[in-house]
Amino acid sequence: MGLKNKVALVTGSTSGIGLGIARALAAEGASVMLNGFGDAGEIEALRVSLEKEFSVKVAYYDADLSKPDQVAGLVQKTQDKLGGIDILVNNAGIQFTAPVEEFPEAKWDAIIAINLSAVFHGMKAAIPAMKKNKWGRIINIASAHGLVASPHKVAYVAAKHGVVGATKVAAVETANDGITVNAICPGWVLTPLVQKQLEDRAKEAGTDVDTEKKKMLQETQPMLKFSTPEEIGALVVFLCSDGAATMTGAPISIDGGWVAH
Numbered sequence: 730m731g732l733k734n735k736v737a738l739v740t741g742s743t744s745g746i747g748l749g750i751a752r753a754l755a756a757e758g759a760s761v762m763l764n765g766f767g768d769a770g771e772i773e774a775l776r777v778s779l780e781k782e783f784s785v786k787v788a789y790y791d792a793d794l795s796k797p798d799q800v801a802g803l804v805q806k807t808q809d810k811l812g813g814i815d816i817l818v819n820n821a822g823i824q825f826t827a828p829v830e831e832f833p834e835a836k837w838d839a840i841i842a843i844n845l846s847a848v849f850h851g852m853k854a855a856i857p858a859m860k861k862n863k864w865g866r867i868i869n870i871a872s873a874h875g876l877v878a879s880p881h882k883v884a885y886v887a888a889k890h891g892v893v894g895a896t897k898v899a900a901v902e903t904a905n906d907g908i909t910v911n912a913i914c915p916g917w918v919l920t921p922l923v924q925k926q927l928e929d930r931a932k933e934a935g936t937d938v939d940t941e942k943k944k945m946l947q948e949t950q951p952m953l954k955f956s957t958p959e960e961i962g963a964l965v966v967f968l969c970s971d972g973a974a975t976m977t978g979a980p981i982s983i984d985g986g987w988v989a990h
């Protein structure tokens with residue numbers, strides 16, 4: 730229970746990696762603000778079940794992170810409902826794939842807004858309170874695609890490289906304020922975001938999802954298995970611990986060896 734009395738905001742935590750992170754932080758005793766889209770009834774059931782399972786306060790706010798004022802509003806709501814903001818995990822993200830010359834402008838704008846600009850707006854809104862407390866942990870969920878490219882992902886790769894850059898700047902600026910700012914760079918994690926890509930690939934190649942899973946891993950990851958939301962959650966917990974007090978400005982790979990080769 731190393732994070733008792735800490736308040737964490739995890740964006741995009743109604744699903745996938747964000748939910749894994751929210752669970753890991755709640756298991757350590759942190760109060761958690763959930764955010765993301767989904768069925769209202771299911772999200773309320775999730776909120777209540779996390780409160781019961783971990784005996785912590787869990788709130789939810791349905792801010793749309795493509796809107797800068799709603800990102801700031803989400804940080805404010807976290808402070809109002811849970812009494813502060815100690816940990817900010819910028820996790821919400823979307824994907825779209827197409828070659829550069831066919832990539833729709835609206836998709837570019839949406840990916841840059843949610844995957845990159847929301848990270849800036851979130852950090853801008855949260856850092857003043859963290860400075861006041863002389864303690865803060867910001868963890869930005871980038872990607873292996875924050876460090877290397879793949880075809881057909883121009884907006885995603887640009888946004889994730891931007892997240893790594895913004896992480897470094899915020900880390901340098903807050904280095905003596907008790908705040909650390911790091912980026913996690915996962916490889917493949919089997920979530921709804923990746924499931925959609927697998928289904929698209931299977932349709933295009935005339936194969937099935939299981940075949941595409943194997944091919945997807947073989948293309949990029951020497952370790953032929955997916956990372957899990959639980960593993961990403963455990964890394965976030967470590968970054969919030971005293972053991973990571975001097976780790977800042979780092980892109981941290983958890984990718985089965987993807988960017989090592």
Ligand code: NAD
Binds near residue numbers: 740764794843915
């Ligand atoms: P996911 O689709 O399972 O979850 C995305 C979450 O973001 C959901 O809760 C969704 O509701 C929320 N979201 C989307 N648009 C939003 C908006 N406008 N406002 C508020 N919330 C919004 O995806 P995931 O795979 O868990 O991805 C989470 C993060 O991890 C993303 O930033 C993604 O780029 C990154 N990532 C994923 C993988 C992977 O293999 N799955 C690898 C590297 C990085």
